[in-house]
Amino acid sequence: MFLKExxxxxxxxxxxxxxxxxxxxxxxxxxxxxxxxxxxxxxGVKGKEKKGPKVMLAAHMEExxxxxxxxxKNGLLRFLPVGGIDPRVLVSKxxxxxxxxxxxxxxxxxxxxxxxEERTQVLGFDDLYxxxxxxxxxxxxxxxxxxxxxxxxxxxxxxGDLCVGKAFDDRAGCTALVELTKLEFNCxxxxxxxxxxxxxxxxxxxxxYRVNPxxxxxxxxxxxSDVAGTDEEGYSTTLGEGPAVSVMDRSVIAHPKVxxxxxxxxxxxxIPLQNKRTITGGTDxxxxxxxxxxxxxxxxxxxxxxxxxxVTVMNQSDLEHMIKLTELFVHDIAEKGVEN
Amino acid sequence: MKELLQRLTQAYxxxxxxxxxxxxxxxxxxxxxxxxxxxxxxxxxxKGSKNKIMFSAHMDEIGIIVTHIDKEGFLRxxxxxxxxxxxxxxxxVEFKNGTLGVIGLEKLDKISDLTKANLYxxxxxxxxxxxMKLVRVGDFASFTxxxxxxxxxxxxxxxxxxxxxxxxxxxxQELPETQNxxxxxxxxxxxxxxxxxxxxxFGxxxxxxxxxxxxATGDTPKAMTMEVGLGKGAAIKVKDNSxxxxxxxxxxxIELAEQNNIPYQMEVLEFGGTDxxxxxxxxxxxxxxxxxxPCRYLHGRSEMLDTRDLEAxxxxxxxxxxxxxx
Numbered sequence: 001m002f003l004k005e006x007x008x009x010x011x012x013x014x015x016x017x018x019x020x021x022x023x024x025x026x027x028x029x030x031x032x033x034x035x036x037x038x039x040x041x042x043x044g045v046k047g048k049e050k051k052g053p054k055v056m057l058a059a060h061m062e063e064x065x066x067x068x069x070x071x072x073k074n075g076l077l078r079f080l081p082v083g084g085i086d087p088r089v090l091v092s093k094x095x096x097x098x099x100x101x102x103x104x105x106x107x108x109x110x111x112x113x114x115x116x117e118e119r120t121q122v123l124g125f126d127d128l129y130x131x132x133x134x135x136x137x138x139x140x141x142x143x144x145x146x147x148x149x150x151x152x153x154x155x156x157x158x159x160g161d162l163c164v165g166k167a168f169d170d171r172a173g174c175t176a177l178v179e180l181t182k183l184e185f186n187c188x189x190x191x192x193x194x195x196x197x198x199x200x201x202x203x204x205x206x207x208x209y210r211v212n213p214x215x216x217x218x219x220x221x222x223x224x225s226d227v228a229g230t231d232e233e234g235y236s237t238t239l240g241e242g243p244a245v246s247v248m249d250r251s252v253i254a255h256p257k258v259x260x261x262x263x264x265x266x267x268x269x270x271i272p273l274q275n276k277r278t279i280t281g282g283t284d285x286x287x288x289x290x291x292x293x294x295x296x297x298x299x300x301x302x303x304x305x306x307x308x309x310x311v312t313v314m315n316q317s318d319l320e321h322m323i324k325l326t327e328l329f330v331h332d333i334a335e336k337g338v339e340n
Numbered sequence: 341m342k343e344l345l346q347r348l349t350q351a352y353x354x355x356x357x358x359x360x361x362x363x364x365x366x367x368x369x370x371x372x373x374x375x376x377x378x379x380x381x382x383x384x385x386x387k388g389s390k391n392k393i394m395f396s397a398h399m400d401e402i403g404i405i406v407t408h409i410d411k412e413g414f415l416r417x418x419x420x421x422x423x424x425x426x427x428x429x430x431x432x433v434e435f436k437n438g439t440l441g442v443i444g445l446e447k448l449d450k451i452s453d454l455t456k457a458n459l460y461x462x463x464x465x466x467x468x469x470x471x472m473k474l475v476r477v478g479d480f481a482s483f484t485x486x487x488x489x490x491x492x493x494x495x496x497x498x499x500x501x502x503x504x505x506x507x508x509x510x511x512x513q514e515l516p517e518t519q520n521x522x523x524x525x526x527x528x529x530x531x532x533x534x535x536x537x538x539x540x541x542f543g544x545x546x547x548x549x550x551x552x553x554x555x556a557t558g559d560t561p562k563a564m565t566m567e568v569g570l571g572k573g574a575a576i577k578v579k580d581n582s583x584x585x586x587x588x589x590x591x592x593x594i595e596l597a598e599q600n601n602i603p604y605q606m607e608v609l610e611f612g613g614t615d616x617x618x619x620x621x622x623x624x625x626x627x628x629x630x631x632x633x634p635c636r637y638l639h640g641r642s643e644m645l646d647t648r649d650l651e652a653x654x655x656x657x658x659x660x661x662x663x664x665x666x
Contacts, residue, residue, distance in 0.1 A: 233408040233416040234457075247478035248405055248420065253356030253529060255379075259478065275477040277407045279418045294379035294539030 002026055003175045003319070004156040007165035010096060012065030012149040013082050013199045016040055019061045023174060023193055030181040031191065041207045044181055044191040052187030052334045056213035056295075057180060057326065058204060058284050059173030059220070060197035063166065064308050066090075066150040068097065068130070071141060075134030077104065080125055082149060083198030087124050089309040095130060098148035104132040152310035159313060162239065168312045169221035170197065172302040176219045176323045183327055187334035197284050201251065204284035208291035215258075215296050215338045217326060218285040221314065222246070222276055222301035235277060237303035240315045242272025243322035246299045248279050251286025255296035257339070262298065265328050271321050276301065296338055300325065341506060341647060342494060344368070346487040348502035352434055354403025354420050354480045355532045356380075360436075361399040361505070365526050368509045380528040381540040384512055388521040391665045394546035394626075395511065395522065395657060396537050396615040397504035398530030398553070401497065402639055403482040404433060406461070406475055413465030415441065418456060420480060421531030425456050427640050433481040439463055439474040441481070485641035492571065492646050499643035501530065503633050504552035507654045511661065514654075518662050527615055534582065537615035541622035548589065549619035549628035550660060552653065554635035554645070555607050566609075568634045570645065573603025574652040577630035580609035582617020588666070589629035596659040603652045607632050631656050 002022075011019035020042050028034055031044035042061070064083030071077055077097075081087075091108045107130070108123055130150060134140035154166040165171075177191050190211045195203035208216065226238040237244040245262050247254055266273035289297040300322055305313040353361040362382050366374055375383045382399070402421035409415055419425075429445040441463035448458060461481075465471035485497040505526060512524050523544050528536035530553075541549065555575055558566030568575050576593045577585050597604040607630075620628035631653050636644040 233410060235408070248356065248532075252535075253532065256356065277477055279405060279407070289379070290535055290538050292539065293543035294377055294381075294536075296378050 001175055002178055003163065003171065003316070006171040006174050007156045007167055010151045011062050012151055013062045013196045015149050016061045016195050019174070020193065023061065023178060026178045027181045027191065037206065037210060039203050039206055040195040041203045042193040046181065046189045046191070047185060048188050050186060050188050053214035053338045054188045054190065054211070055330055055333060056190045056192055056208065056211045056216040056288070057177055058192045058194055058207070058216060058218045058288065059177045060170045060194045060203065060284060061174060062195055062198060063151065063169070064198050066095065068144055068146055068148045068150065070146060071137050071144065072129070073137050075132070075136045075140040077130040077132065077140065077144060079130060079150065084308055086308065087128065088122055090128055091123060093310055094153045095150040096153050097130065097132065097144050097150040100143070102132055102143045104130040104150065107131045154310045162313050162315050164311055164313050166310050166312060168302065168304045168314050169307050172221040172304070172314060172319050173219035176319060176326065179323050180326060185330050185334055187330070189330060194284055201282060201284055201287045205287040205291060208288040208295060212292060213295055215333055216285070216288045217329065218283050218288065218297065218299040219322060219326065220283050220299055220301035221304045221307060223278070223281065223307050224303035224305045227305060237274055237276050239303050239305065240317065241274045242266070243300045243318055243325060244274045244276040244303055246276040246301070249281050249283065250279065251282025252289050252297060254298035258296055258298040261332065262300065262325065262329060265332060266325055269328055271325050273325065341510065341650060342489060344509065345494065345503060345506045346496070348505050349487055349496035349498045352436055352482050353399055353401055353498070354482045355400040355529045357436060357480050358399040358528045361502070362526065365399070365505060365509060369512055372512065377540065377543060379536050379539050381536045382526040383540065383544070384524040386512065386515065386518070386522040388518050390519040390521065391547040392521040392523060392544070393548045393550065393661060394525055394541060394544045394619060395508055396525045396527050396540065396549070396551050396619065397508040398501045398527045398536065398615060399505060400528055400531050401482055401500065402531050403480055406477050406479045409468050409471050409475070409477060411468050413463070413467045413471035415461040415463065415471065415475060417459070417461060422639055424639060425454055425459060428459055431641060432484045433461060434484045435475055435479055435481045437474070440484070483641050492648055493644055494647060495642050495644045497641050497643065499635050499645050500554045500638055503554060503635070503645055503650060507552055507633070507650055507657060510654050511657050515658060515661055520661060520665070522661050530615055534613060534615055534618045538618040538622065541619040541626065545623060546626055548665060549616055549626045550657065551614040551616035551619065551628070551630045552657065553614040553630060553632055554638065554643070555609055555632035556638055557634045557636050560636055568605055568607050570634050570636060571648055572605045572634070574649060574656045575605050575607035575632035575634055577607045577609065577632050580612050580614065582613025583620060583628065583630065585629040586620065586627035589627050592663060592665065593629060593631065593656060593660060596663060597656055600655060600659050602655045602659065604656065
């Protein structure tokens with residue numbers, strides 16, 4: 001599996017190239033056709049000529065990040081988030097900026113210099129800056145341009161049985177999709193790696209319009225809140241209890257037959273599968289389901305703690321189970337059709 | 341009309357689970373070949389050679405979705421569509437399999453602290469295991485409330501939008517052959533974001549779109565300022581947050597109401613949206629409007645309307661279906 005490589009690759013919304021290039025290399029030997037559309041969505045096509053329902057499997061390539069918005073006279077960089085980032089996770093984090101991977105750190109006033117009331121306040125994007133070691137504006141401008149994007153520098157690692165890294169949302173889904181390209185199915189399958197999900201599900205709509213599938217499954221990384229400070233009834237998903245299927249979120253109500261079928265297949269094959277128990281957030285499924293005359297669509301996701309932060313934690317077995325369940329599901333659809 | 345309205349409003353059908361409503365509607369239209377699309381929209385056509393008019397009425401109602409079942413067998417939930425938590429304590433819910441429950445409220449210091457997180461559903465189960473025999477996480481439920489007949493006024497849950505479904509059923513039952521090609525679409529998932537109508541409109545590809553839906557009124561004590569009132573006729577929408585009614589469609593509806601002595605009122609809604617919001621933006625654009633049914637206490641368990649307004653809405657829809665449009 002390429003989870004480590006894909007997690008460490010850099011690809012903020014609209015700057016997905018590094019991730020796209022990597023995935024293209026991984027899938028090329030396993031699919032009949034690879035192409036990219038005008039927005040940057042990457043498609044791998046397998047069994048186009050086969051009979052049976054046309055299945056689309058989708059995962060978004062990009063991650064949340066920061067965009068440089070101005071360069072101060074003293075050489076420090078101001079920025080805004082691209083996608084949903086909690087400013088509280090940013091202070092003191094190292095980042096890489098732009099194609100050249102310029103190193104920087106997110107700075108804030110040291111504790112010694114803070115007034116007592118400042119110590120109780122959360123620093124917002126207006127208070128934070130990136131320090132790239134430039135002595136003034138001119139020196140900074142040689143290294144970084146306004147509009148460049150920054151990513152966290154997290155190196156993939158292990159925490160006991162769990163993995164830690166950045167961008168599991170949605171490189172976990174990308175990893176699953178890459179693995180699935182290696183398998184043979186008795187129906188046409190379109191593996192679609194989408195762009196710009198984090199800024200408003202933008203890539204997936206045109207992709208679904210192009211593919212015009214009979215059915216779509218979106219593979220994701222999703223929130224897990226099985227941690228301190230949350231009552232059990234507020235848990236979204238739990239690590240290690242298998243992938244999570246969303247019956248409903250802000251963007252879509254999963255096709256009811258699909259949800260039932262996923263649970264049946266999981267049960268028959270001894271694969272753990274859990275409900276995502278909160279209905280917050282949205283995924284590419286929201287726009288894919290509403291493409292053209294409508295597409296039966298559902299989202300299955302790997303639970304991730306501390307999502308959208310530099311230290312996302314997940315259980316690799318949840319990812320492996322997601323791959324297996326998706327495989328079984330596509331076989332089932334190829335055999336019995338979408339309406340079953 | 342009242343009998344049909346009673347059956348439709350009492351049926352279970354939160355967004356995404358409209359099957360039972362769809363079955364009632366299909367049974368009311370035996371003469372037609374009907375089609376159900378990928379999202380569950382029910383599409384009924386009456387062929388004609390001139391303009392293709394899509395009439396839409398959404399089948400779904402607001403409801404709740406179960407998010408957690410605790411050790412004692414109590415259910416926690418989130419909202420499906422625009423639910424006001426202050427309406428909920430003491431209300432009853434019904435699941436698709438017929439399981440019933442009541443909504444309880446944790447002890448609060450002050451009632452203004454009430455949010456959905458303080459509410460739970462009690463289905464009478466002794467523990468989690470017993471509860472899970474009846475209900476699972478991810479199951480949907482609708483609210484329950486009996487239909488009551490107050491003469492001209494009638495009251496029930498889900499008048500939004502089964503009343504418009506009743507009008508659209510009657511339209512298809514009573515409409516003679518017309519020049520226009522009429523497509524009635526009973527849509528899904530309107531309450532969670534006008535979703536069904538979007539894909540239906542793409543498939544139907546109409547020349548004109550008319551949504552049939554309920555609208556708010558300003559005719560109750562200390563109500564918001566709004567001209568629309570019960571019993572004053574069908575409301576012709578001018579705007580809401582999803583649509584500026586196409587001027588040709590709006591003017592045509594007014595002209596038809598005047599010509600046919602159909603009571604009508606103009607509606608300017610400062611919030612909300614209807615299926616017309618997505619129909620008019622489908623493909624390269626569709627001139628669209630809304631015939632609204634005034635309704636008090638919207639999204640509560642006792643939505644009230646006047647059956648004379650329903651008759652007016654039906655008459656206006658018929659007139660538009662038969663109209664010679666450009």
